[in-house]
Amino acid sequence: MAAVKNTAHTFTLNTGDKIPAIGLGTWQSKPHEVQTAVEAALKAGYRHIDTASAYGNEAEVGAGIKASGVPRDQIWLTTKLFNNDHKRVAAALDDSLSKLGVDYVDLYLIHWPASVIPGEKAVFDDWNFVDTWREMQKLVGTGKVKNIGVSNFAVKNLEILLNDPSCKVVPAVNQVELHPCNPSPKLVAYAKSKGIHSTGYSCLGSTNSPLYTNDTLKALADAKGKTVQQVLLVWGIQKGWSVIPKSVTPKRIEANYDIDGWSLTDDEVKTIDGVTERFKVCNDNWLPIKVFFGDDE
16 A cells, blocks of 8 residues: 555645645744744745734745745735734735735635724724625635635534635635544534645644644554654544644754554544533634634534
């Protein structure tokens, strides 16, 4: 049997474009670390970089891409619309492209289903994510985005969006928190049934992750001679979603990418699926409205 090449794996979106299964996440990366991380990732072989306007690091991501020497057309680049920018979608995209120093992004996401009034902890009463999506759809065909999608959309909000008559383009991707302690099987299955690919953020459980000390995961990783991180990434890919582990340490970036030549058995996948502890890295208590409803599992 041919050796498994997880790093070369892609998922075909509903547009026909192929998103690389593993990418580099840049959320919560400190200033002046991101450029080095992006450059190191691309030099290690990554071809998928994920950022967002809200992270405040698009310029550094762009600088890292440039410094890597990897041609732009070989890189999948995702960025996201900030909550305060829902009424200025086209202008916000132009801002992001300018900071990134690129002509287009491969994927542009509504970061959160919350249309926030700039400078206030409140949402507009005359505008919501359905209106935002109507504006997102206008970007298709401009040459500035290859694909559009959403992020942090629960089943409830996906249903609202997809059932609205103004929704002519089904989101290509829903980027959500996915790891064994927040597996969201109903959400992933619903998205898949609608032709929406899931990308898992915080797929390693974020900084000082409890996943690294989980007995089940540790025992499985030890038995395979792999790190818990590597096992989690392969689990996500085998479950059918793309993974965007965040790191700023070149050694860890390389270790996270060292996932070729092996896979998890069906029983090993079931063992990970059987983890019962639950936690979320990213809650919605900082937003003026609820966007998670506890119904995705």
